[in-house]
Amino acid sequence: MTRYSRITGTGSYLPPRRLTNDDLVAELATRGIETSNDWIVERTGIRARHFAAPDVTASDLGAEAARRAIEAAGCTARDIDLIIVATSTPDMVFPSAACILQDKIGAHGCPAFDVQAVCSGFVYALTVADAMIRSGSARRALVVGAEVFSRILDFNDRTTCVLFGDGAGAVVLEASDEPGLLASDLHADGRHVGILCVPGHVSGGQVLGDPLLKMDGQAVFKLAVGVLEKAAHATLAKAGLTEADIDWLIPHQANIRIMQGTAKKLKLPLDKLVVTVDQHGNTSAASIPLALDHAVRAGQIQRGQHLMLEGVGGGFTWGAVLLKW
Template identity: 85%
Template sequence: MPTYSRITGTGSYLPPRRLSNADLAAELAAKGVETSDEWIVERTGIRARHFAAPDVNCSDLAVPAAQAAIEAAGIAPQQIDLIIVATSTPDMVFPSAAAILQHKLGIAGCPAFDVQAVCSGFVYALTVADAMIRAGNATRALVVGSEVFSRILDFSDRTTCVLFGDGAGAVVLEASETPGILASDLHADGKHVGILCVPGHVSGGAVLGDPLLKMDGQAVFKLAVGVLEDAARATLAKAGKTQDQIDWLIPHQANIRIMQSTAKRLKLPLDKLVVTVDQHGNTSAASIPLALDHAVRQGQVKKGDLLMLEGVGGGFTWGAVLLNF
């Protein structure tokens, strides 16, 4: 029988510190930066986000999300034989957040590595895990998106610091005789590096360049809507499916206007759009698995539903995955 891969469990975690737009505006005002709930909501749809405590790292957020996904899958941690963490904000330069997570979960021996494709990271990681399972190199993969973007925000720039939050989401992907992941479509174009980046790095014990996030919001918006539509249509074509068969569109939760524009281009009613950006902000690689787990636990997404996951992020990277849940 052909080997496919299916999601058998989902999980997520948000750090306890929640900042509403009003909370954030008050903190920024103390630093001489003006913003408001109305300004943020009108432009992004974001109403709140969560920030991790200073001593909490990427792998710390990943642990409870992973544990919840493993529990939902009904397996023991030791049955996991592949760990992939999608992140742009790992605990340290090396080793990988995945290796650190592996140890914290009490697992040893299986391959563990990070994938860095920024906000497209979870879609990339899920595609890699699916390929490894189909090739017979794994049977139960833990795929996690985990981010502490609050560490790389420039709180003097109100156009970016209001957008992002911290969190983690995870899935267990298992080998199956029935199709789960049907098709994927991944892309990158490095000529767009400058419109969304963190241009600093570590050298000789010092930070060279600027270690804070920089973004040209208008350029990102213009590019994102087009490539997300293209990736979704390409994925549908590969799977032999049509857009009207999609039960739920679960996009990267960056900006409600980008999300709604993509749904409209695919001629999907907005009630088929899973939205968590209002409460979580943009959690980069964590946003899709966070939204998926929220929709599963709220009873929106059910077994047998056809899901379109899609993301776009710095690099510029983008991609989509179509799957039967």
């Protein structure tokens, strides 16, 4: 009998501190940085984001999202036999955020590791978990995207600091006799490392280079729409389906113009696009599971529907996953 994987529970968590564009504009003004709500909304679609408190880590956010996903799946942390955390902002150099999260939720003993593919991280992690379940290496996986991007923002650069937020999303992926995750398509092209990166590292107890986020927005935009369309079509082809079979497009929540551009290239009406970027900002690897959980709990997503998840991020990485809910 062929072994598949299906999502049985979703969860998400946002830190309490919510900053509207006006809140952020006021804070930036104290630094002599001028911007406006209209400028941010017009270029990105973002109206608010959440920032974690200084003592709150990615694993803290991820653990809360994980608990909610586990509850939704009707199981316990002891039932989890694989943990994968997608993050670019781990708690420390090592051990992994996954190991720290594992301890916080009480799921001791199972394999736990991080995946680093920046904003594509959740798509990568979900694909790895599916492969491990299909191979028989795991039966019930916890896949988490968790980020505290506020820690790596340059608040003297208005083109980037207004874009990002903190948060976490999680799913429980279980072995199934019926197909759930139908197909995926992953890629990377290291020639584009410089267009989105944090070019710093720790050496001898000091930070070498620049530990703050750098982005060439125009270059990212140009690459993103094209590669996301190709990844979606490749994934559909692997599953033997077409654009018309997509019930919901759940893309990485980076920029409303990129998201709408991708939907149009896939000939999807915009009412099939799940949008949370306006309230969450860009939460990197957390954005797709955050948006998925929002749509599930809002009753938008119904069993039997096809969901296209896709992300693009620094590396340059990109990929897509097609699910039957």
